[in-house]
Amino acid sequence: MYIIGVNLIKMKKRFAIQAVLLLLIVGSTSEVIAQWVQANGPYSGSIKCFAVSGTTLFAGTSDSGMFRSVNNGISWAPVGPAGAAVIAFAVSDTNIFAEISPGGIIRSRDNGTHWDTINNGLSAFASTFAFANRDTNLFAGTSKGVYRMSVNDTSWSAMNTGMIASGFAFAGTDLFAIGNFGGDVFRSNDNGATWASVNSGLTDSNNVHAITASGADLFAGTSSGKIFRSSDYGANWQAVNTGLPGNKINAFAVIGTVIFAGTDGSGVYRSSDNGSSWNAVNTGLAYSITALAVSGTDLFAGTSVSGVFHSSDNGMSWISANAGLKTPIPIFAFAVLGTNLFAGTSFGVYLTGDNGTNWSIVNNGLIATFVDALAVSDSNLYAGTYIGRVYRTTNSGASWTGSVTPLAGSVAALAVMGSNVFGGTSSGVFLSTNNGVNWKLVNNGLTSNYVDAFAVNGTSLFVGIYGGGVFRTTDNGANWMATSNGLAYSVGALTASGTNLYAETSPDGIFRSSDNGDSWVSANTGLPQSTATDVFATSGTNLFVAIDTGLYLTTNDGANWASIKSGLINHSGYFLSLVSNSKYFFAAPNGGGVWRRPLSDMIHANTNEVPSVTDLLRVYPNPFSQVVSINFSSSDNGYAQISILNLLGTEVGTIFAGELQAGEHSFTWDGSRMSHGVYGCIIRMNGHSENIPIIIMR
Numbered sequence: 001m002y003i004i005g006v007n008l009i010k011m012k013k014r015f016a017i018q019a020v021l022l023l024l025i026v027g028s029t030s031e032v033i034a035q036w037v038q039a040n041g042p043y044s045g046s047i048k049c050f051a052v053s054g055t056t057l058f059a060g061t062s063d064s065g066m067f068r069s070v071n072n073g074i075s076w077a078p079v080g081p082a083g084a085a086v087i088a089f090a091v092s093d094t095n096i097f098a099e100i101s102p103g104g105i106i107r108s109r110d111n112g113t114h115w116d117t118i119n120n121g122l123s124a125f126a127s128t129f130a131f132a133n134r135d136t137n138l139f140a141g142t143s144k145g146v147y148r149m150s151v152n153d154t155s156w157s158a159m160n161t162g163m164i165a166s167g168f169a170f171a172g173t174d175l176f177a178i179g180n181f182g183g184d185v186f187r188s189n190d191n192g193a194t195w196a197s198v199n200s201g202l203t204d205s206n207n208v209h210a211i212t213a214s215g216a217d218l219f220a221g222t223s224s225g226k227i228f229r230s231s232d233y234g235a236n237w238q239a240v241n242t243g244l245p246g247n248k249i250n251a252f253a254v255i256g257t258v259i260f261a262g263t264d265g266s267g268v269y270r271s272s273d274n275g276s277s278w279n280a281v282n283t284g285l286a287y288s289i290t291a292l293a294v295s296g297t298d299l300f301a302g303t304s305v306s307g308v309f310h311s312s313d314n315g316m317s318w319i320s321a322n323a324g325l326k327t328p329i330p331i332f333a334f335a336v337l338g339t340n341l342f343a344g345t346s347f348g349v350y351l352t353g354d355n356g357t358n359w360s361i362v363n364n365g366l367i368a369t370f371v372d373a374l375a376v377s378d379s380n381l382y383a384g385t386y387i388g389r390v391y392r393t394t395n396s397g398a399s400w401t402g403s404v405t406p407l408a409g410s411v412a413a414l415a416v417m418g419s420n421v422f423g424g425t426s427s428g429v430f431l432s433t434n435n436g437v438n439w440k441l442v443n444n445g446l447t448s449n450y451v452d453a454f455a456v457n458g459t460s461l462f463v464g465i466y467g468g469g470v471f472r473t474t475d476n477g478a479n480w481m482a483t484s485n486g487l488a489y490s491v492g493a494l495t496a497s498g499t500n501l502y503a504e505t506s507p508d509g510i511f512r513s514s515d516n517g518d519s520w521v522s523a524n525t526g527l528p529q530s531t532a533t534d535v536f537a538t539s540g541t542n543l544f545v546a547i548d549t550g551l552y553l554t555t556n557d558g559a560n561w562a563s564i565k566s567g568l569i570n571h572s573g574y575f576l577s578l579v580s581n582s583k584y585f586f587a588a589p590n591g592g593g594v595w596r597r598p599l600s601d602m603i604h605a606n607t608n609e610v611p612s613v614t615d616l617l618r619v620y621p622n623p624f625s626q627v628v629s630i631n632f633s634s635s636d637n638g639y640a641q642i643s644i645l646n647l648l649g650t651e652v653g654t655i656f657a658g659e660l661q662a663g664e665h666s667f668t669w670d671g672s673r674m675s676h677g678v679y680g681c682i683i684r685m686n687g688h689s690e691n692i693p694i695i696i697m698r
Helices: 002-026 599-606
Strands: 047-053 056-061 066-069 077-079 085-092 095-101 104-108 128-134 137-142 145-150 157-160 165-171 174-179 184-188 208-214 217-222 227-230 249-255 258-263 268-271 289-295 298-303 308-311 333-337 340-345 348-352 371-377 380-385 390-393 413-417 420-425 428-432 451-457 460-465 469-473 491-497 500-505 509-513 533-539 542-547 550-554 575-580 584-589 595-598 614-620 627-634 638-645 651-660 663-670 677-685 688-696
Touching: 047 085, 047 095, 047 289, 047 298, 056 085, 056 095, 085 128, 095 128, 128 174, 137 165, 165 208, 165 217, 174 208, 184 208, 208 249, 208 258, 217 249, 249 298, 258 289, 333 371, 333 575, 340 371, 348 371, 371 413, 371 420, 380 413, 413 451, 420 451, 460 491, 460 500, 469 491, 491 533, 491 542, 500 542, 533 575, 542 575, 584 599, 595 599, 595 638, 627 638, 627 677, 638 663, 651 663
Parallel strands: 128 165, 249 289, 451 491
Antiparallel strands: 047 056, 056 066, 066 077, 085 095, 095 104, 128 137, 137 145, 145 157, 165 174, 174 184, 208 217, 217 227, 249 258, 258 268, 289 298, 298 308, 333 340, 340 348, 371 380, 380 390, 413 420, 420 428, 451 460, 460 469, 491 500, 500 509, 533 542, 542 550, 575 584, 584 595, 614 627, 627 663, 638 651, 638 677, 677 688
């Protein structure tokens, strides 16, 4: 008993010393930390192509690489090169081929885990648009012609260097190709050595966009929404369009004798009579179909913005199949309206009402979906698009109405002053006095027309001109006056913060005006040398800026700047847009997606104030042998992460990560599989952390 008691005392002493060391490693129980959190989206789900290898399904995306599912689309995991655009797939036995950009053609022989580049023999700068395989031969349709390779080889041979093939299909022993970007359908009966045009009756021969075979019949889908069928290997074609909506045919799939056609904007159509008639099968399905694939008796549809959908009943009903399929989209503009955050993207407008935890696409009526600018006025949200049209919603994106006529040029900036809306394009400044329905050009006094940014300061509107400096109007654009005294002339961004104006210039950095633009002084103290400063955001009198080397904050009118990028992991490069609401600061990196950080974290930290967010952290029992209970209270809502650390400060377990409401919280951790010793339980919430040593004793 005595020996046991001595050993127990020694063990407790050792654990006590370890606990002290752990506190030194982890830090004090009241530290302000860099708490960046990646928002859950928005994700585009932009699917370019599919491949089926046995029971494994691959999905290629437009800008986020490829994903693999081994459970029929229930869940996905990324494989292959990250961040690439996947243009096409092919499968032959255990070989999987993909065309990626950048990178060219790659091959995997272990179900997508590892990939090798196989571009030998291809012409320089050849881009591959489609694959086809038969027996041991693989065909690649490229911008430099058709190439062929044995599936187990490593070098390509040119078959035809004059025809650009963008799609393939086999019917019988013949290979068919969509040639010259939809110009014609071609047939080869000698394994790709020679090709002949086969277009008799194919009245939309210059618009063929998709091709497939069902039995001995060929089907060609066109950009004008028509489908043609040939029963004699392309010698003659006849239109089979009954029931089709007239939208572009993007893809085909065949299950038995049933043919499916994926359209651009009208979903999937099915024919059970060899194309004689077609019926919509879209229950539960997003409408812009980019790819179709068949795995056994299951049908998969890839969409332009909503990811993958799965049907197990021949298209009669569909369910979303996107778990793990995350393809972040670049955000070109933010806007805050009430408790909602809106993001403008190349796929339209996304909305989150819970600070980025959940997003929904809100494009009803938004015909032009490349949104480059957003602006808010009362309950109105305006969206400026790449094709020059401005749209307005009064119901948080549930529906949009567009301008009667487009502005001249892409809308790069929007501003609202009173009841007037201003739009900036490469043609200058446009004004609407009726909520964006009609527009007129208001350029009087501007010496250059390339508008980059607006800022509103009281009753004055400022415009930043690329290569032209800053101009001011006090009469709603009727007259403009140059206000660039002391300012470099190439202005990329403008904002107002408090009574101050700030301008980004290249390459001279940030300038501040405290007299409504009459004079400007440099405000770069604390900022590194930068080649671009394109984005501002404000929170009260606090100003945020993104430059090509990071994110910075000033709380003293630009007298000095502090870096706030620490803790923002897996990101390098510039930021496309910034915004803040009453609680969080949001940043959108060029690689896509949204990162969020509590304002209290940065602004309190910059003023040496420590927020009190969590309190009364309690664990019981402690020491313990199997399971420990963790209890604490939070005084505010926010994102929380509860982790277990070892003596080296390395995280060995995550108990919880997500949003928590203010109040009491209780969690348990099962430490039965861990070695005995001292660990740390740390709670991070809204930039504040609390930690306590916990002891496993057996």
